[in-house]
Structure formats: C-alpha cells, structure tokens
Amino acid sequence: MASGGLARDHPRDHARRPGADPAPDEHRAARPRPRAEDHDALMPERPAAAPPLRFLFFGAGAVGSLLGARLAQAGSEVTLVGRPSHVEAVARDGVRMVVAGKVSSQSVRAARPTLADAGGPFDYVFLTVKGYDTLDAIEQLQLVLRPGTILGSFQNGIGNEEAITAALPDQALLAGSLTVPVSLDEPGTIQLHSRRGGLALAPVSPEVNVAPLVRKLRDAGFKARRYTDFRAMKWSKLLFNILGNAQSAILDLPPSHIFADSELFRYERAAFREATVVMERMRLAIVSLPGLPAPSLRRAMSLPPLLAQMLLEPRLGGARGNKMPSLWWDLSRGKGRTEASFLNGAVVDAGRRYDVPTPVNSVLWAILEKSTKLPSEWERYRRQPDRLKALLRTALTL
Incomplete structure (x- = not known):
C-alpha cells in the first residue's frame, strides 16, 4: 500500500478519456468493424435513372431540325426523317444552327431519308410536313406509331389535326405551333431570325397530357406554353x-x-x-x-x-x-x-x-x-x- 492508504492508479485509467466507453476487455467484447459490403447492403437501392425520351420528326426541315436539335441538347434521343440532302448533311455534321451570326452544331441520334430506316419505338412522333402532304404522311406513319406513342402535329394552318383524327381515330394526338422565326438556309443548316417566340401546345385527344412535354421543351430552352383549346391556338397562329x-x-x-x-x-x-x-x-x-x-x-x-x-x-x-x-x-x-x-x-x-x-x-x-x-x-x-x-x-x- 502506498502512504496515505490510497490505492495505486491503474495505468489504463490514465489512457481512458473522461466520458469514454470502458475498455473492450473490461465490460464487453469488442465490436467488429463493419465491412463495406455490409454497409452497402443496408443502404436503400437508388432508383434507376429514367431512360431518355425518344423523339421522331417526320418532314424535318427548319421546324423539325430546330426542335430536334434543342431536344437532343437537353438529353433526348432524336431521329430526323427528311429530304436526303438535308439528312445526309445532318448525319455528317449535325444540325448547324446560326443565331445572330454565331454557328453551333448539334448531333442527333439518327438522320434518315425514310421512315422505314428510322427504327423505334418512339415516345413522340412529330409531324412537320406541309399541310398538303399530311394525308400521304399519315399512311407512312403506320410504320412507327405504336401503342403509347403520342403523335404531334407541328404544322401551320387549319385542318391538319382534323384530317389526322379522321384517319387515325384512336391515335393519341396533340397540336403544336412554333412561333420562332426559323429558316432552312441550306442542307443541314438552319437560321434563327429572332430570339423571340417559343412553342404553343394543346391536346387534341382528351387523354393526352401535354404538361410533361411542356417541361421537357422548357428544359430544351424553349418558351413553351400549354393551351386547352387547340382550335383557338391554331386559329390565333393563322x-x-x-x-x-x-x-x-x-x-x-x-x-x-x-x-x-x-x-x-x-x-x-x-x-x-x-x-x-x-x-x-x-x-x-x-x-x-x-x-x-x-x-x-x-x-x-x-x-x-x-x-x-x-x-x-x-x-x-x-x-x-x-x-x-x-x-x-x-x-x-x-x-x-x-x-x-x-x-x-x-x-x-x-x-x-x-x-x-x-x-x-x-x-x-x-x-x-x-x-x-x-x-x-x-x-x-x-x-x-x-x-x-x-x-x-x-x-x-x-
């Protein structure tokens, strides 16, 4: 015994911090260190990323190429079907866009001269042909329209949506109007003549919800707006x-x-x-x-x-x-x-x-x-x- 009757401190007591857990060999067995694989097993699974939306533009000239290029920039998979000279240039160099004298280029997933070569399936098929080509286009579209595909008429004038509905009464259909002034200057090259304008969208089929597409187009840089009456929208554009x-x-x-x-x-x-x-x-x-x-x-x-x-x-x-x-x-x-x-x-x-x-x-x-x-x-x-x-x-x- 030491003088004063006090017991000698145990050396382990000096190593222990105030408030620290007791040493493993004093009160309980040591906890095994968790393994990385055990940690991963306890973590909730992350949901798989949604696949990119797939768009097809039929009759892709100035309008279809602008929409397609912007959507491709935003991460969608885009296929353009148009005149051979144009799609050949796009397949080689991408869509060349001229804005205020500045030139940029955007590649797309595919550019084809015919629908037979377009592949699929597609979430959206957008029709951008002239009105006088609508009936012929409807016949060709049978190659790519599938259950769940939404067809969009992005055409000027009155009567296109009615013609499509008469020919394809069960097809989910929406109407679109592009108000951005754009022209096809040469194969593969489009020119935006103003930064004004955007896109107007409205359901033709009552079951079509255009809100997700509006959001997607906004992500692609368009001023997109939805309307309830496609006829009012189309006539106002007229x-x-x-x-x-x-x-x-x-x-x-x-x-x-x-x-x-x-x-x-x-x-x-x-x-x-x-x-x-x-x-x-x-x-x-x-x-x-x-x-x-x-x-x-x-x-x-x-x-x-x-x-x-x-x-x-x-x-x-x-x-x-x-x-x-x-x-x-x-x-x-x-x-x-x-x-x-x-x-x-x-x-x-x-x-x-x-x-x-x-x-x-x-x-x-x-x-x-x-x-x-x-x-x-x-x-x-x-x-x-x-x-x-x-x-x-x-x-x-x-």
Whole structure:
C-alpha cells in the first residue's frame, strides 16, 4: 500500500478519456468493424435513372431540325426523317444552327431519308410536313406509331389535326405551333431570325397530357406554353400566318412593300378582320402565343386603316422585312400546290359554314390556286400591284 492508504492508479485509467466507453476487455467484447459490403447492403437501392425520351420528326426541315436539335441538347434521343440532302448533311455534321451570326452544331441520334430506316419505338412522333402532304404522311406513319406513342402535329394552318383524327381515330394526338422565326438556309443548316417566340401546345385527344412535354421543351430552352383549346391556338397562329403572305406571294414583292403601300395594307387588314369575325362566329378565343400577341394585334387592326398602318407598318415590315413568305416559296418552286387552302382557304371555308363574308380571302385564295396550276396566271400579277388592287377593290364593293 502506498502512504496515505490510497490505492495505486491503474495505468489504463490514465489512457481512458473522461466520458469514454470502458475498455473492450473490461465490460464487453469488442465490436467488429463493419465491412463495406455490409454497409452497402443496408443502404436503400437508388432508383434507376429514367431512360431518355425518344423523339421522331417526320418532314424535318427548319421546324423539325430546330426542335430536334434543342431536344437532343437537353438529353433526348432524336431521329430526323427528311429530304436526303438535308439528312445526309445532318448525319455528317449535325444540325448547324446560326443565331445572330454565331454557328453551333448539334448531333442527333439518327438522320434518315425514310421512315422505314428510322427504327423505334418512339415516345413522340412529330409531324412537320406541309399541310398538303399530311394525308400521304399519315399512311407512312403506320410504320412507327405504336401503342403509347403520342403523335404531334407541328404544322401551320387549319385542318391538319382534323384530317389526322379522321384517319387515325384512336391515335393519341396533340397540336403544336412554333412561333420562332426559323429558316432552312441550306442542307443541314438552319437560321434563327429572332430570339423571340417559343412553342404553343394543346391536346387534341382528351387523354393526352401535354404538361410533361411542356417541361421537357422548357428544359430544351424553349418558351413553351400549354393551351386547352387547340382550335383557338391554331386559329390565333393563322392570324399571323396570313399577314404579308398571300399578297406578297402573288405580287412577287417582299412583305415590307405590302405593309408600306396604304391600299395593299388595307387589304391585309380586311383579310385579317375577316378571319377574326369567323373566329368570333365559331366562338373561338383569340389567344396570345409566345412572342405573338394576337389580342393586341386584333385591337390595332380595329383602328382606322391609316392609323393602323402607321402603328403596325414599322413592326410588321421590320419583322418580315425582305424575307419572302411561305406561299411565295411554294409558287416559286413550281410544285403545283401551296398551303393557301390551309390558310386563306380555311378562312373562306369556315366563312361559308358560319355565314361570314370573306371577299378578300376568297380573291387571294382563288388567284393562288389558279397560279399553282397555270404559271401564266402568276405572271399576270407578278410586280403588277395595280392589277391586284383593282380586283380586290371590286371584290370589296360587291
């Protein structure tokens, strides 16, 4: 015993920290160190990443290539089917996009000249052909449409969705409108003429939910918006599609010339207002689309003609400028058909059904239809604004 009667400290007591667990050999056996594999077994399994969505664009020109390239950038698997010269360039170099003079390139999963080579299956099949090719396209689409595939009509004009529904009554269908000005400058190369605009989407089939696609398109950099009534959406887009289109094509003059001429602008205004009256009779709302404020345009077009021209000519002329419209391209390529039946012709047809006079649209549609079949008819009006003015003047006074 040590002096003072105190027991000698055990050496282990000095090594133990205050509050520490007792040494393993004093009170319990040592705990085995957990193995890495045991730790992994206790962890909950991580859900597998969802596979990328698969998109097919049929008739991929400017519209399909822009949508496809952006979706591919956002991680989707994209297949483009279009003209051989275009898809060959895309397969080699990707989709070349020109924005404000800057060029970028985006590869896609596949670019093919025919649907037979497209593969599949696809989550979404988007139709981007001209309206006059819709019926032929429907027959070919049977190769790639499967249960669960959603078909989208990304086409200008009126009547495409109705034609698809009539031919494929059980097909899940949505409608889309691109409001970004884009052109196909050469095979493999598209040009965006403005950063404005975006995408409008609406279900045609009641079971289609467009919300997931809207989110996906926003992830791809688009200003995407959903609508409940596809007809209101498509007709509101038509109000812009017919501006500076038919007269420019017939006269072989740029839209800026049409908007700057007071009498020609008056006929543009008249054709526009005929379409809005038809929409009212059909009980369709005029809705704003991304970058296209249709209600504001309607209010401006309701002003007296000269005041409306003063307000709108700088905007409309500046937006279209010397870029020739879609109907001019149809005529100049000598295809023997134009999309006029889906634009001005759609206004005339609906006007007949709802008892709305449409004299200006009727004259423009008739000239365009005749010009596609008889090149000499187009020659009568090319660079001859006075001849067209006289005809439209007479039509408005009848």
